[in-house]
Amino acid sequence: MPDKSDFYPMRTEDVCYQYDEEDVAAVDHVSLSVTKGSFVAVLGHNGSGKSTLAKLMNALYLPTEGRVLVCGLDTAQDEEVWHIRRHAGMVFQNPDNQIVANVVREDVAFGLENLGVPHEDMIPRIDAALAAVRMTERASFAPHMLSGGQKQRVAVAGVLAMQPEVMILDEATAMLDPAGRADVLATVRKLNREQGMTVIWITHFMEEAAVADRVVVLDKGKIALDGTPAAVFSQVEKVKALGLDVPPMAELAMRLNAGGLRLPDGILTVADMVKELKKALCPSK
Amino acid sequence: MLRDITLGQYIPGNTVIHRLDPRCKIILTILYIAVIFCVTSPVWYVIPLAYLLVASRLSGLSAKRLLKSVKPLRFLLILTFILNLFFSAGTTVWVDWGFLRITQEGFLTAVHFSMRLVFLVAGTSLLTLTTSPVALSDGLEKLLSPLKVIRFPAHELAMMMTIALRFIPTLIEEADKIMKAQMARGADFESGNLLKRARAMIPLLVPLFVSAFRRAGDLAMAMEARCYHGGEGRTRLRVLRYTQSDLWALLATVGTLLVTIFAGMWLK
Numbered sequence A: 001m002p003d004k005s006d007f008y009p010m011r012t013e014d015v016c017y018q019y020d021e022e023d024v025a026a027v028d029h030v031s032l033s034v035t036k037g038s039f040v041a042v043l044g045h046n047g048s049g050k051s052t053l054a055k056l057m058n059a060l061y062l063p064t065e066g067r068v069l070v071c072g073l074d075t076a077q078d079e080e081v082w083h084i085r086r087h088a089g090m091v092f093q094n095p096d097n098q099i100v101a102n103v104v105r106e107d108v109a110f111g112l113e114n115l116g117v118p119h120e121d122m123i124p125r126i127d128a129a130l131a132a133v134r135m136t137e138r139a140s141f142a143p144h145m146l147s148g149g150q151k152q153r154v155a156v157a158g159v160l161a162m163q164p165e166v167m168i169l170d171e172a173t174a175m176l177d178p179a180g181r182a183d184v185l186a187t188v189r190k191l192n193r194e195q196g197m198t199v200i201w202i203t204h205f206m207e208e209a210a211v212a213d214r215v216v217v218l219d220k221g222k223i224a225l226d227g228t229p230a231a232v233f234s235q236v237e238k239v240k241a242l243g244l245d246v247p248p249m250a251e252l253a254m255r256l257n258a259g260g261l262r263l264p265d266g267i268l269t270v271a272d273m274v275k276e277l278k279k280a281l282c283p284s285k
Numbered sequence B: 001m002l003r004d005i006t007l008g009q010y011i012p013g014n015t016v017i018h019r020l021d022p023r024c025k026i027i028l029t030i031l032y033i034a035v036i037f038c039v040t041s042p043v044w045y046v047i048p049l050a051y052l053l054v055a056s057r058l059s060g061l062s063a064k065r066l067l068k069s070v071k072p073l074r075f076l077l078i079l080t081f082i083l084n085l086f087f088s089a090g091t092t093v094w095v096d097w098g099f100l101r102i103t104q105e106g107f108l109t110a111v112h113f114s115m116r117l118v119f120l121v122a123g124t125s126l127l128t129l130t131t132s133p134v135a136l137s138d139g140l141e142k143l144l145s146p147l148k149v150i151r152f153p154a155h156e157l158a159m160m161m162t163i164a165l166r167f168i169p170t171l172i173e174e175a176d177k178i179m180k181a182q183m184a185r186g187a188d189f190e191s192g193n194l195l196k197r198a199r200a201m202i203p204l205l206v207p208l209f210v211s212a213f214r215r216a217g218d219l220a221m222a223m224e225a226r227c228y229h230g231g232e233g234r235t236r237l238r239v240l241r242y243t244q245s246d247l248w249a250l251l252a253t254v255g256t257l258l259v260t261i262f263a264g265m266w267l268k
Helices: A050-056 A078-087 A104-115 A119-132 A148-160 A178-195 A229-233 A236-241 A248-258 A270-281 B022-038 B042-059 B063-068 B071-087 B104-130 B133-150 B154-184 B194-200 B202-225 B244-266
Strands: A010-017 A027-034 A039-043 A065-070 A088-091 A166-170 A198-203 A214-219 A222-227 B093-096 B101-103
Touching (some): A050 A166, A078 A088, A088 B202, A148 A178, A178 A198, A222 A236, B022 B133, B042 B104, B063 B104, B101 B104
Parallel strands (some): A039 A198
Antiparallel strands (some): B093 B101
16 A cells, blocks of 8 residues: 555544543544645634644544544654654744744744754754744844744744654744735745645634635534635535635625626635636626 | 853853863862862962962953952851850951950951862852853763762752753743733732742742643653663763863862962971
């Protein structure tokens, strides 16, 4: 049998997680296979189980049912836990609470120090990671001198230096201002495009999910929708019923269609809308 | 460089003293303390005085700057002086007020102990003035690591120091934010007597502690997610290396210690 783990660095098989025995399941029979090199957005409102799912993905939590496979390694195996966490790097929500060292450079080194990487090998890896997130110039800064977006980029560099197979960002932009949010998203998207990094981007902002290759919508711990952003967001009514916003252009397209126009599905941006409207209204051109 | 901004009393610089290995500087400080305690008569404070003057010259810090670090201790100093002045036993009586007596021996002891305090603080502050807190905790970890054999948590101690230093600015910022939020709700932190003001701190301290504990929980999870599992098998980005100047500094300090011991034997 060919090894599926090469193609799916992150797989969950029928995973359930309960915080308490009596509680309802925070994650309820989720099966998800993430393709290597893809950028998957996991979208859901508060309490949808998206953060729990993230923590199941690098053995911070262990599933009460089902299993999670990181590069083919089962997270329930105790002795593999450090391999799993190295392969599935995680960036958290609060930029202040995940930076350990007093200097940017040393924080990026933290993961490498834990892995026991020899000193000579550390420096090129740190430099490359800092360059990838455009923080080279601030390598000797103290973390409290940085903006929220910059701190999150440092956190991304810290994970990147460990050379993981998958990068999981658990609402990494939730505490940032719009500029910082766009900055972090663009940085990670670029890593995904240029270095082929597999990214699982957990968020409750639909406009962030719109740039992904694939959107998985969670609701009450279950997968409610799964598909390309165009396919997911064109189901305007359904997305709204789940308590999520749809991109304004998708909603506009739906209303225009209700009014008699025949625009195709999958319009998410203003540019798409302009193009399709031109086609629909001036077919001669 | 901004890396050590406002933490501790470290003054960044690039002198011989600044560049000494932090481990070596800690050892030098211990030796220096030994020198002070080997001084048997106030006269011989010229030896640590000369030592300090040379060191401060080399470190680019003025003697005035070193004395400044003694200032917070002035009350303790005065107290030490007075207590020793009045309550030391002696035979050569200068003043006798019945219950209070000042003797020549008492005066000398008072001078001796006050000097000892001044030299202790001035000398040890040379260490903290020229060594960044990060380097200090690194040095301490390395120096204490042989004690791991008897299960002394050297690595944990250094990690705690690093994290504490890292979170000082964050918590200061947070305290400021909470204070403003409470002031906006009508809290008064500035008026009233000491007790009243201490009580006014409660609405500041409770949220600060709650948030600090939450931060600690988050940080622990983030550290685990980055494979932190204690000091075992851990490598370091910063490698400490002894250089020639460390050797010279060590020799000079040991020399000073020997001179002090002999001086004390020669003239008590």
